[in-house]
Amino acid sequence: MSITVALYSHDSVGLGHARRNRALAYALAADLPRLTGQRVRGLLIAGHPDATADSLPPGWDWLVLPGFTHTRQGYMSRSLDVSTERLWHLRSATATAALEAMSPDLFIVDRHAFGVDDELLPALETLRAAGTRCVLGMREVLDTPEVAAAEWERIGGASAVAHYYDAVWVYGDRNVYDPVATGEVPAELADRTHFTGYLSHGRPDDLLTESSVRAERPYVLTMVGGGSDGGHIGLAAARAALPTGHRHLILTGPQMPAEDHQSILDAARSSADAQQIKVSRNAPHVPHLVREAAAVVSMGGYNSLAEIMATTTPALIVPRNGRRQEQLRRAQALAAAGAADALHPEKLTPQALSGWLEEAVSRRTARDAVDLDGLMRVGDFAAREITPRPVGADLFTAPVPTLNETRPLPHV
Missing domain, CATH: 3.40.50.2000 (Glycogen Phosphorylase B;)
Structure with missing residues (x-):
């Protein structure tokens, strides 16, 4: 069976x-x-x-x-x-x-x-x-x-x-x-x-291999999820000043437009800290990278923050600034719970990230008050x-959609 x-x-x-x-x-x-x-x-x-x-x-x-x-x-x-x-x-x-x-x-x-x-x-x-x-x-x-x-x-x-x-x-x-x-x-x-x-504690973490993206500690991490709309955050991060003695790993995501990824690469290469900055499209072992980081800057997507909250790494959430308010509302709720810091996207600048990183790398964040x-x-x-149920039994008797109805495509 x-x-x-x-x-x-x-x-x-x-x-x-x-x-x-x-x-x-x-x-x-x-x-x-x-x-x-x-x-x-x-x-x-x-x-x-x-x-x-x-x-x-x-x-x-x-x-x-x-x-x-x-x-x-x-x-x-x-x-x-x-x-x-x-x-x-x-x-x-x-x-x-x-x-x-x-x-x-x-x-x-x-x-x-x-x-x-x-x-x-x-x-x-x-x-x-x-x-x-x-x-x-x-x-x-x-x-x-x-x-x-x-x-x-x-x-x-x-x-x-x-x-x-x-x-x-x-x-x-x-x-x-x-x-x-x-x-x-x-x-x-x-x-x-x-x-x-x-869904934080116990998330799958792929094993490190010789080809895995790595960063020598101590380092700070910036990640923007899939990357389709995270170019502005990656660019500000590439232009930010690093805390003394730290490196910076920037994950731009597999779905970031090529021109945005290239702009981040160019900014990193022209930075005064160019030798300490690594830009990568993706890494399969993000939970490991978050755990080992001195601090992390992230968009406000659910999965990124679930992975972050499984650690004690200080986090700054810069939510998506677009048609949906989901990330902004999540960032505000987690900041109110003491689980992360939040920066409104309209206040995002390299200087704002520099200041936060300088302060954050000297502490850790306890998240025990949140159910993870x-x-x-x-x-x-x-x-x-998974229990027996009569085949075809109705769960609700109100009208239901028919297969030939046309509805607007859903939002993400």
């Missing part, structure tokens, strides 16, 4: 969704055999090929869907020369076929209940009829309550989500930030919403979900 788990992330921008699911995969692979006495296998469905650079537990594998990307004109094919409609059909059919073949006991979807433009609805119908338990996993901050409410409405409201999903897992500490209290998670879903704690043990609990949460 074995348990099969499938996880989905749409990954139109960044790698945060896939990295979160990867951390869950390792936690479930470690804990479910102990809790259930059965071996566990799994499939991670992702939407960006860079996701596969990260390893998975034995018996697990990646399925990468042809990618969507977000442009000024909306969501379009990332690489294939096909229409948005044709790509939607390809992704939806591929995901549905894979899930039918795997017949998972548990299906975990990251953030977007129905995927890109409802691409998951055919699969969810099939899984629901087969008795698969379905979980919607949510980061702790979505956006302003008004924006979040509009997004829920666009996918059919809480009733549509409740029809397909047995539970909602919020990957955070409700004492730091409570999206149910703010209204970002609708009240209708409150009775099936469970807070896991931040979510990965140690998800096995128990999953084991409780």
Whole structure:
């Protein structure tokens, strides 16, 4: 006997969704055999090929869907020369076929209940009829309550989500930030919403190899997640003065535009500290680099901060300054909890970073007041979900979306 788990992330921008699911995969692979006495296998469905650079537990594998990307004109094919409609059909059919073949006991979807433009609805119908338990996993901050409410409405409201999903897992500490209290998670879903704690302690950390990106200690670290919109932070970091005796490792991310990456390289080479600065696209062992750093500057994405909070490394969060308020609200909440410092993006300058780095490298940051043990609990949460249920049993009787409805493509 074995348990099969499938996880989905749409990954139109960044790698945060896939990295979160990867951390869950390792936690479930470690804990479910102990809790259930059965071996566990799994499939991670992702939407960006860079996701596969990260390893998975034995018996697990990646399925990468042809990618969507977000442009000024909306969501379009990332690489294939096909229409948005044709790509939607390809992704939806591929995901549905894979899930039918795997017949998972548990299906975990990251953030977007129905995927890109409802691409998951055919699969969810099939899984629901087969008795698969379905979980919607949510980061702790979505956006302003008004924006979040509009997004829920666009996918059919809480009733549509409740029809397909047995539970909602919020990957955070409700004492730091409570999206149910703010209204970002609708009240209708409150009775099936469970807070896991931040997915921090126990995140997978790939082994160092001869080709691994390294920095000689002491060093400071700047990282901007996938990098698609982190060029301004990397540039300010490359121009910042370093604390005496320290080196600087700047991770620009695999998705940073080439011109932004080149600007950071040029700034680093022209710096008075040029010999002490290393710029790299990516490193598979970020948790190790964060632990060993004297201080870290980071954007406010969930996964970057989850990795940082598992350490005592002082952190300065410079949140994304764009259409979404998610990173800014997270930065403010974690700063209020004493887990990190925050710098409003409008105040970002090389001088501001220089001053913070000079002070931060002489201290460490205790984060014991924040619940960081979510990965140690998800096995128990999953084991409780994997219970017999009558095939095809309704979870909610309110109207649900139909497969031929057209809805706006989701935000990241």
